[in-house]
Amino acid sequence: MSVDWTGARDLAHRAGVTARGAAEAVPIHDADGLVLADPLRAGTDLPAFATSNVDGWAVRGPGPWRVVGRVLAGTVAPPLPVDGAGVAVEIATGAMVPAGTEAILRTEESHRDPDGRVTGDPRPAREWRVPGDEATLGDQLAPAGANVTPALIGLAAAAGHDTLSARPRPRVAVRVFGDELLTEGPARDGRIRDALGPALPSWLRRLGADPTTAPPPIRDTLDAHVAAVRDALGEADLVCTTGGTMHGPVDHLHPALRRLGATYLVDTVAVRPGYPMLLASVSGPDGRARFVAGLPGNPQSAIIALLTLVAPLLAGLRGGPPPPLGEVTLGEPIPGRGGDTHLSLVRVDGPVAWPLRHVGSAMLRGLSSAVGFAVIAGGATGRAGDTVPLLPLPLTPGEAPR
């Protein structure tokens, strides 16, 4: 039974949330691209101690000030002594401000008298930071569910953390079905190049997964399919298969899933292209669910299945929200596909989306110059000027074709 396209995305995300593993303490150096499982809290006050913003003189009492020492960054500053006359210590940017400091005079705005004493007019504004200026111990710096970005890694380090609470990237195995597939050279003798095996790991990495290396295409026999999926389930949280989702003479995915005792979560989606996609779960040896995503063999349909089922599932497994949709205004009409959702490859120019050519489900040429798919809901038709959702391709900034 087909589910509608929005329902399929929701279902896949919820399946991921339900099956996600426990959070781990991941070293901050390995945490780039993960999702925070717990809020990030300040492990110290920031700054942790009163810290000079400038190179200069920390002074106490009236000037001219007698120099009584020097304090560099990385040391503990003794308090400034009380003296009838004024005293100063030379201070470096980043150094601890001695207790008793009343002002810091910048080096370039100070003078040394012939007797060595310091004179000058400190600026009225405080030239140092005090604990709590940026954060107080225990303050929430980022919520659970935040993406671990380079900026967040730096903040976590500054706030005293060696590890971050996150789930490791889901491991994904790819298995490509089809006796017609070549792994090198041009199409020949009725055979064509495997266009999915080489591309899927790169898409999967951009979706936050850790793809394992795909073996050569699997032979078109039921036994080979069962063995391939069983073997892949042993090494991964999710197995993405390609091809064999229909019921043709050598389409073996459904019988293989039956043999493996899989439970269907989604079996066909009311979307074009991509209709025969599926998502099933299999209980792993540890009792935790493992998943099989059946991506159709037509290459563009496979990418649609990846974005419809695999991306939300991975987001759920990683502890993140469902992947968000954008919004675009259609520059040209895009027909509907009857009761099915139509995903139409587009490029965008500002807020306006333009449909592309070469967008048949067996083609990849349109995909390679697209930023995503305009979503024309089932029963609707897209008119020029209509605002519709955009399903973006998971491209890193700067990668989007212009």
Ligand SMILES: Nc1nc2c(c(=O)[nH]1)N[C@H]1C(S)=C(S)[C@@H](COP(=O)(O)OP(=O)(O)OC[C@H]3O[C@@H](n4cnc5c(N)ncnc54)[C@H](O)[C@@H]3O)O[C@H]1N2
């Ligand atoms: N009688 C019907 N036939 C088909 C229907 C239908 O409704 N009734 N639906 C079509 C749709 S929609 C799709 S999509 C495909 C899905 O097919 P499968 O998932 O079973 O995939 P295959 O039959 O193995 O391959 C389809 C097509 O894609 C090529 N292919 C497969 N793998 C790759 C790859 N890794 N790289 C490049 N190209 C690949 C394969 O050679 C076929 O041309 O079914 C339609 N049929």
Ligand code: MOO
């Ligand atoms: O998924 Mo099929 O590509 O609708 O042609």
